[in-house]
Amino acid sequence: MWRTTYRSLMAHKLRLAMSGLAIVLGVAFVVGTLIFTDTLSRTFNDLFRSTAADVNVSRAAAFDQGLDGSAPGPASYVPATLVDEIAAVDGVAAVEGSVQAEGVYVLDAGGEVVDTGGAPGLGVSWDTEESLSPTTLVEGRAATGPGEVMIDTNTAEETGHRVGDTITVLTPGPRIEAELVGTFRFGDEGGLAGATLTAFDTATAQELLTAPGQFTGIAVAAADGVDADELADRVAAAVGSDYEVRTATEQADEFAADFSEALQFINVFLLVFAGIALFVGTFIILNTFSMLVAQRTRELALLRALGASRAQVTRSVLAEALVMGVVGSVLGLAAGYGVAAGLRALFGSFGLTLDGSLVLATDTVLWGFAIGVLVTLVAAYVPARRAARTPPVAAMRDDVVSEQRGLRRRTVVGTVLAVVGVLALVGGTLAEDGGTGASLVGLGALALILGATALSPVLARPFLRSVGAVLPRLYGTTGRLAQENAVRNPRRTAATASALMIGLALVSAFSVIGASTNKSIDALIAGSVRAEFVVSSAVGAPFSPDVETQLADVDGVDAVMPMRWGQAQLDGETTFLTAVDPAGLDRSIELTFASGSADDLGGGLVVDEATAESRGWAVGDPVEVLTIDGRQLDLVVSGVFEANQVVGSTVVSLDTLTDTGAPALDRYLYVDLADGVAAADVRPALEDVLSAYPVVDLKDRTEFQDEQKGQIDQLLLLINAMLVLSVVIAALGIVNTLAMSVIERTREVGLLRAVGLSRSQLRRMIRLEAVVISLYGAVLGIVLGTLFGVALSRSLADQGISELAVPAPRMLVFLLVAAVIGVLAAVFPARRAARLKVLDAIARA
């Protein structure tokens, strides 16, 4: 039996290569994702490990902020007096206080800020004690006073600044001009993952970034022979419980843990797409094996007639699948390496630079093989079982007709799944809670996709009969033949179309959600921003309050309201806070209150309805606030407002936020003009002020809206780019199916050519068949996707997607794209068919 397996593999190299490609792509994506995320964590772990001193002292945090809340405010300050206390501890070789803060940016010669791709612009104090410093001087000398700065070599390279130049630096405080006296490298490799580092001497750093005599951390070096853990214990005893004392290892582990949490998201995000790719790939493999088995009916029947058992036939087919799975996985691993390199380049272009080689872990290899082989075996199992059922008598039959089994079971199963799916979708839309609703919609979508997959052979006939009817009209006999060929084997047509259906369903669903979100943003911002202008960060980082004071002085400006972000634990749950000026709130932002008001915001907080409901808060309820430095504040819920995109879910006053120890850095400024002042008249003066702060942009309401939408569009683009993979695999499936149909119909092709069908007519026939099949998949996919999109948008109505929009033009584009995919997929099979020699084709038994 093994020999027949081998021979069969060799005889169908081309077809196997095509379905193998589906496995390769799926595995490549999974493996690429794993390699990339491993590399990402390795890079960051290295970074943390190389930077930490033996023992580090910082202000104890009352709760874990993760990576988001790393901007230190006054609550994280460590007084200089503590340095002396630690120096007195037995076993301390060196000790130095250091300052580190966000919001420091270096401008290049053109006055533009270096794009960090969302990574922070950090300002630090230059450590004089080399054993404690994560940095190494590369050129020049250390900064020694005000008017002198140092920058990291990456930043120097990007800005083109050289030692001796006078450069402009934006700080959380003022904008300063200083002489660049030195450049330095961070860690061993200089990798900062896009962040920029600017160093000052300690006094200047405190002046600009914290406060005189205040550090953000203290680094301690152990004397020779002193164990870091033991030293940490001694230091901890000396400084008391207000401070956290960690060894280098602990700190690195903690960072790594925080980081892997953030990484998890990227990982899951990428793996979801890999999963979709594999799911779609499964259809193609299933299809390929079904066809191989159907074509080999006679051969298999002969084997059975000669005494091969059912199990042997099944095993023979599965063995083919196994070989294919293994080969596909090997190639997929190799291709995955390429995918990872591509991802690294992609993230690099966003500013997240990863250095060093890619990490190929054993786990990754194992997963790659497990998935590749398993998926192939699962997909080949059904055809293998069917192969085993071939009656020996089939060997005697003259013409091999692919078995056309009834579609009854499929109809029943498909209908049940579809009904369940629709019910879940409707249920999800009606669900009270957005979270439950979304998961119901997700389940419904899955059930509907499976239902549609089961039903699609049943639906194929009427679709192809009705829509396909234009083909004979447009293309005469060629069109008629194409239509008939597509209808001939509804199962195959459906399976082929299903792959495309899934891809397009997802793309369409995201399009609906994206369009609805954008429309909601329009409605929300149009309705909720009253200020004429909004100032926001151009680099996604907080900026100096100086901007606010300077803008407020511009003629025609009535008021400037800053908005800040922070974190605190409210009733034991870490909560993201938005802070606004209670006095300026009403003029800048329109909030519609369901109960209470913003009048008492000074000593309270206002939340949106969803938060009020999930936390069980009502107006008048007291809320316990735990600050990062462990102090407790008491606030009262003073209002509950309707969902508002601009302010988020939990709003406090600026004073309250300052009380929680957050740094005084602004995220947004709402600029309200005096009555009777035209926006256009004031704009130049505002722009003038902001020209000194390239980290921020001025936007009027429309521009602000567009910016918000731009983020959604960017996200959509990313998602769609990932989904393209599944569409590519689907296209491969069409190529595969057509190529196999052509092989199966070799004699028909020969006959057609003999009786006068020209090569170009033959090519057109195959092309039309491909187009019809892909359009069928596209129509199913777009219809389903629109349903999912609508249902999901509705279920998320209370999360801010208040409006519903179905982008019909875009759906039409998808249809066109599907038609193009059909045309492209047909190129190779059509050429192959046209090249068949008429005589060979007819003579083929």
Added chain:
Amino acid sequence: MTSLPSPDPQSPTVPAARGRSLTKVFGEGDTRVVALDDVDVDFARGRFTAIMGPSGSGKSTLMHCMAGLDSVTSGHAYIGDTELSSLGDKELTTLRRDHVGFVFQSFNLLPTLTALENITLPMDIAGRRPDREWLDLVVDTVGLRPRLAHRPSELSGGQQQRVACARALASRPDIVFADEPTGNLDSRSGADVLGFLGRSVREMGQTIVMVTHDPTAAGYADHVLFLADGRIVDEMPDPTADRVLERMRAFDHETTQTAAAGETAGAR
């Protein structure tokens, strides 16, 4: 070389098809096989010619080369006045579509089309309307009127071959090539098909060339050519099945003798 039949007095001009010095060689070196060896042949208009010969005699190759399905190694094949080797694939396709009819041993019909659609397929491909009257005549002669809307899978083997014959004739081709048209049929269905082919020649004036190894089938023809080892070795006007069978028997004997002679020669 035997003298070829003179053109039919009723069609005084050129024969429907003719071959001159047709040579077809397959393979090279050790695997070299001469399938046609300098064959000259004329197929007169309005005649039903059968080509007979043992397996490997080159009869199918002759038909394929004459019909423009295969190219010759040297020599010239003509359909009417058209020389085939000068034609590209496009012209050959059009020639086959408009001037030649085909009936193969099996798999003559597209399973997705009805009987009628199969019959009109060459004209549909060309985008021409079939000549109604002629089509009716063909359909009635074939006797398939009640089955026109059926698909091939709903027809018997004999009916399928009759549909194939109807297709070959429906566009009034200059010549119809039939390759073992009854090879897969039982004798009764075979007789139906052959009877129809004969009538189409006698009553409708068609020209048919049929390759067969069945003496009974050849008995329906007006004229039989015998091929052996790539050459035309004999011919027989107004054949009967018995005479053809007799001739074929002699043939087997000759072949055996030749083979024996060859072996002796090899041994020497």
